[in-house]
Amino acid sequence: MGAPVVVGYDASEQAGAALRWAAREARARGVTLRVVYVRDAHDLDVAVHPHGTTLGERGDAGAWPVVEEAAALARDVAPGLQAEAAVEYAPPATALVEMSRDAGALVLGASRHGGLYEAVHATVVTQATAHAHCPVVVVPAVEEVDLAPDAPVVVGYDGSTPATLALDAGTESAWLLGRPLRVVVVWRPGAAEWVASRGPSEHEAHDVTEADAGVLVERALDRISERLGELGAAPGAVEVAGVVHEGQVARVLHRESEAAERLVVGTRGRGGFAAMLLGSATHTLMRTAQCPVLVVRAAASGM
Numbered sequence: 001m002g003a004p005v006v007v008g009y010d011a012s013e014q015a016g017a018a019l020r021w022a023a024r025e026a027r028a029r030g031v032t033l034r035v036v037y038v039r040d041a042h043d044l045d046v047a048v049h050p051h052g053t054t055l056g057e058r059g060d061a062g063a064w065p066v067v068e069e070a071a072a073l074a075r076d077v078a079p080g081l082q083a084e085a086a087v088e089y090a091p092p093a094t095a096l097v098e099m100s101r102d103a104g105a106l107v108l109g110a111s112r113h114g115g116l117y118e119a120v121h122a123t124v125v126t127q128a129t130a131h132a133h134c135p136v137v138v139v140p141a142v143e144e145v146d147l148a149p150d151a152p153v154v155v156g157y158d159g160s161t162p163a164t165l166a167l168d169a170g171t172e173s174a175w176l177l178g179r180p181l182r183v184v185v186v187w188r189p190g191a192a193e194w195v196a197s198r199g200p201s202e203h204e205a206h207d208v209t210e211a212d213a214g215v216l217v218e219r220a221l222d223r224i225s226e227r228l229g230e231l232g233a234a235p236g237a238v239e240v241a242g243v244v245h246e247g248q249v250a251r252v253l254h255r256e257s258e259a260a261e262r263l264v265v266g267t268r269g270r271g272g273f274a275a276m277l278l279g280s281a282t283h284t285l286m287r288t289a290q291c292p293v294l295v296v297r298a299a300a301s302g303m
Contacts, residue, residue, distance in 0.1 A: 003104035014109025162266030
């Protein structure tokens with residue numbers, strides 16, 4: 001059995017959405033689901049009061065009954081799933097990053113907008129995503145609908161090393177789930193001068209020129225074919241399409257997310273702040289995409 005899927009859980013609406021998604025993903029991959037409730041190390045109160053609300057008698061008994069109930073719910077969502085519960089007493093982002101060391105994926109609920117709790121939750125999600133040792137999936141708290149059988153795995157690709165890792169992760173997901181794979185290359189008018197002056201390397205995400213876009217699509221399709229061969233997939237096992245769009249990356253990929261099973265992006269931004277480390281497009285999509293966003297960093301490949 002492979003590395004477990006770890007899901008952060010705090011009994012909130014967004015945590016519930018993340019739990020259900022993680023349960024189905026773990027079952028599809030044939031791995032264990034680890035449900036983790038993180039409490040601050042200085043929180044001496046036995047009762048659980050997630051995001052300023054009360055769980056009544058459920059919360060009065062403490063975190064363990066709540067997280068064990070969540071693990072049971074995950075088994076109901078995905079029959080046959082092996083699920084285990086854990087409670088950690090540490091700063092939330094720190095605990096989640098530490099648990100990501102031996103995980104195949106870390107799944108978190110996206111923050112809604114507004115309120116102190118939401119601001120704190122968004123910070124935890126951003127920090128955990130920026131520093132995790134495995135890919136992170138951020139699941140939006142939107143009303144669940146039955147996905148169309150042909151809802152694709154969408155990958156944003158710009159030719160950089162992080163984007164290539166995202167392409168590999170997206171290819172594996174499409175193959176395991178039996179879904180189409182859609183590679184999206186976005187070019188932006190006026191980018192040529194910026195690219196030439198800044199000189200981005202293959203290791204950094206960068207703007208794509210119109211002249212580069214077609215070449216990048218062909219490069220992506222070649223890489224997908226190579227990766228499918230490594231996975232042992234038969235020719236034609238995955239329906240693959242490569243498309244080119246003009247515009248801003250975050251806006252184009254947001255539109256793509258509306259009909260996607262998941263959106264896969266690679267990131268290796270700059271700067272000391274977590275949001276800067278993720279890159280602006282990735283940071284935006286984590287908060288606004290209409291489907292789960294799988295974030296793959298150059299230092300955290302896998303899944």
